[in-house]
Amino acid sequence: MSKDSQMRVAINQKLIEMGERERLKELLRAKLVECGWKDQLKAHCKDVIKEKGLEHVTVEDLVTEVTPKGRALVPDSVKKELLQRIRAFLAQHATL
């Protein structure tokens, strides 16, 4: 494994072990609910379901339809805040 990927693995491991990843996840979830992202996406899901039919919709359907839109709809302020926290964590714990 290259040095880069080694470092990545180490960092990700640290993120999980220290509980920071879970905290970041919760923070992101809360922010997305607050800004209405969840409701927007749920409305989009409704359309997808009505299109595919209530009985036949699968998880894959939802994922392929919803994920790209979900990524695009995240507001910049939320992204900024999360990135700040991640960078702070990296600055503390990344050994180069």
Next chain:
Amino acid sequence: MKMEEVSMSSLDNSKLEGLAQDILSDLVEDACLGLCFEVHRAVKQGYFFLDDTDQESMRDFEIVDQPGLDVFGQVYNQWKNKECVCPNCSRSIAASRFAPHLEKCLGMGRNSSRIANRRIVTGNNTNNKSESDQEDNDDVNDNDWSYGAEKKAKKRKSDKNPNSPRRSKSFKHKSTCCLFP
């Protein structure tokens, strides 16, 4: 050497930035997947469309936003200017003053006994004149913040009312005073 260090650190910075972006991307994907699973379960368990109501009901219960009405569309100050007729004295009283007026008019409630006591006293001091004034006193007593109320308060202080509990209090005080010369 310094130049190399600078370029090295900027490389690392861009690497770190890339790493941060990747981590964010992972987190967002987790959030999306979480939502998909949540929705899928709701669909399969049958409670996804539960909070939807038909269009007609939505229109029926829509929030009302007009002046003079509350959110339910009811007029909320229509009793402000209405007047009620007192069954006792047959006068027309404003709705917001009706309850206190009844209290005094019927001779029930806490304050009416005090007022009655005061009337007895003033009746004794200035006989006929105050008795005929009793009806008008009612008006004075109805207005909490009028000048008449101030008069009433002042009168109370100089009152030597045989019926009020205050009399006995001052009595007590007098007796204790005597103990300490």
